[in-house]
Amino acid sequence: MKREEPNVEKLRVMSVFGTRPEAIKMAPLVQELKRYPEIESLCCVTAQHRQMLDSVMEVFHLQADCDLNIMAPRQTLSSITCKCLAGMDDVIDRMKPDLILVHGDTSTTFAGALSAFYHQVPVGHVEAGLRTYDRYSPFPEEMNRKMVGAIATLHFCPTENNRRNLARENITEGVFVTGNTVIDALKTTVRRDYTFSTDELNALPYGEKKIILVTCHRRENYGEPMKNIMLALRQIALENEDVELVYPVHLSPVVREAVQTYLAGTPRVHLIDPLAADEMHNLMARCYLVLTDSGGLQEEAPALGKPVLVLRRETERPEAVAAGTVKIAGVVQEEIAALARELIRSPAAYERMAHAVNPYGDGQACRRIAEAILWHFGRRAAPPADYCGSGEET
Numbered sequence: 001m002k003r004e005e006p007n008v009e010k011l012r013v014m015s016v017f018g019t020r021p022e023a024i025k026m027a028p029l030v031q032e033l034k035r036y037p038e039i040e041s042l043c044c045v046t047a048q049h050r051q052m053l054d055s056v057m058e059v060f061h062l063q064a065d066c067d068l069n070i071m072a073p074r075q076t077l078s079s080i081t082c083k084c085l086a087g088m089d090d091v092i093d094r095m096k097p098d099l100i101l102v103h104g105d106t107s108t109t110f111a112g113a114l115s116a117f118y119h120q121v122p123v124g125h126v127e128a129g130l131r132t133y134d135r136y137s138p139f140p141e142e143m144n145r146k147m148v149g150a151i152a153t154l155h156f157c158p159t160e161n162n163r164r165n166l167a168r169e170n171i172t173e174g175v176f177v178t179g180n181t182v183i184d185a186l187k188t189t190v191r192r193d194y195t196f197s198t199d200e201l202n203a204l205p206y207g208e209k210k211i212i213l214v215t216c217h218r219r220e221n222y223g224e225p226m227k228n229i230m231l232a233l234r235q236i237a238l239e240n241e242d243v244e245l246v247y248p249v250h251l252s253p254v255v256r257e258a259v260q261t262y263l264a265g266t267p268r269v270h271l272i273d274p275l276a277a278d279e280m281h282n283l284m285a286r287c288y289l290v291l292t293d294s295g296g297l298q299e300e301a302p303a304l305g306k307p308v309l310v311l312r313r314e315t316e317r318p319e320a321v322a323a324g325t326v327k328i329a330g331v332v333q334e335e336i337a338a339l340a341r342e343l344i345r346s347p348a349a350y351e352r353m354a355h356a357v358n359p360y361g362d363g364q365a366c367r368r369i370a371e372a373i374l375w376h377f378g379r380r381a382a383p384p385a386d387y388c389g390s391g392e393e394t
């Protein structure tokens with residue numbers, strides 16, 4: 001692959017993100033890039049999420065150099081994409097980045113990459129190469145990732161498996177296996193002596209009862225699947241007196257309506273507002289089990305030794321399934337409740353899943369990405385060595 005000519009100026013690397021998970025996973029990278037004298041690390045937020053993004057910015061002490069402030073209630077996929085594209089024109093003209101970094105698979109990711117392409121600015125795709133091969137699940141994320149893969153010059157894959165996925169699409173140049181930056185983030189937030197600033201979390205009966213952490217928000221789960229998931233959660237709480245379900249509810253009105261309709265008032269179910277990332281990570285470190293349709297939680301919980309039941313029909317993150325810490329529970333009420341029942345009641349079944357595995361990273365992903373960027377722009381003699389994820393014990 002043709003590398004860029006060395007340039008006497010500082011490299012202007014602009015990270016573009018807009019939702020909570022992108023922010024959590026890009027925060028350590030934006031900080032890492034600031035440590036290199038050859039790089040000017042810039043940060044543009046679309047604010048596809050407003051409150052949930054601001055919370056992450058605060059936890060990681062990040063400040064945006066520009067903020068497109070696009071969020072609207074019940075926004076559509078087209079409206080997010082259009083507003084991002086329109087806003088990015090001016091940002092790229094003003095900031096003149098040498099490289100634009102986008103993360104993952106959201107509408108911000110896709111629009112950020114497309115806009116960079118329109119301005120002929122190379123794109124680095126962080127968390128590249130995840131695939132389900134079902135274009136409607138996750139929707140629209142699977143297609144977002146593929147389209148960004150087609151645009152990007154640099155591809156930062158969390159795992160070797162992700163690199164193989166890109167190779168199937170004939171993407172073999174500019175590909176680096178770095179680990180997932182979420183593990184870098186987790187290493188800065190989780191502490192043994194952590195005290196929650198949310199009183200309700202300090203008051204939970206850790207040790208006496210089984211704390212089950214729940215999240216659910218995906219678009220492909222809207223409607224019937226989400227109804228089934230909510231009814232399963234209700235069933236789990238009613239059937240098992242020794243559990244407490246803690247559910248920080250996403251701010252999406254669609255999700256909040258489903259939660260209100262099917263779960264409000266259920267004994268042993270704590271419906272709370274979204275948690276700040278440090279609160280969430282430390283709650284995960286202390287819980288018994290995780291039930292989720294989130295991508296990020298499927299990566300974080302295994303690193304903390306917590307079994308995960310995935311409330312979806314598939315996953316683009318098969319590594320922790322192979323390692324035995326994650327199971328695909330599907331979206332059928334009785335099947336979810338039965339899998340949870342087994343993990344709650346059978347110590348042997350629980351122990352089989354509850355071991356810490358690290359297929360997604362070793363906390364060095366951001367350093368590898370920074371070094372790969374510097375190599376690409378002629379500032380390093382050699383690219384970084386790949387991360388060899390092994391699922392080793394933490």
Ligand code: UD1
Nearest residue numbers: 019048049050051052053072073074075106107251252253
């Ligand atoms: C988005 C991403 C999804 C990611 C998820 C992480 C797309 C298409 N989807 O989905 O990949 O998994 O974020 O959470 O990019 N809202 C607020 N305040 C906030 C955030 C959201 O009020 O801070 C409400 C708004 O009414 C908004 C709605 O939630 O319209 C949905 O947000 P949106 O970003 O469109 O979709 P998510 O389901 O959050």
Ligand code: UDP
Nearest residue numbers: 021024248274275276277280294295296297
């Ligand atoms: N998260 C958080 N507070 C919450 C719920 C989730 O900080 O109340 C974190 C979680 O630990 C993970 C990220 O948000 O780091 C996952 O985001 P989300 O589930 O919204 O999106 P996904 O990963 O599915 O794209």
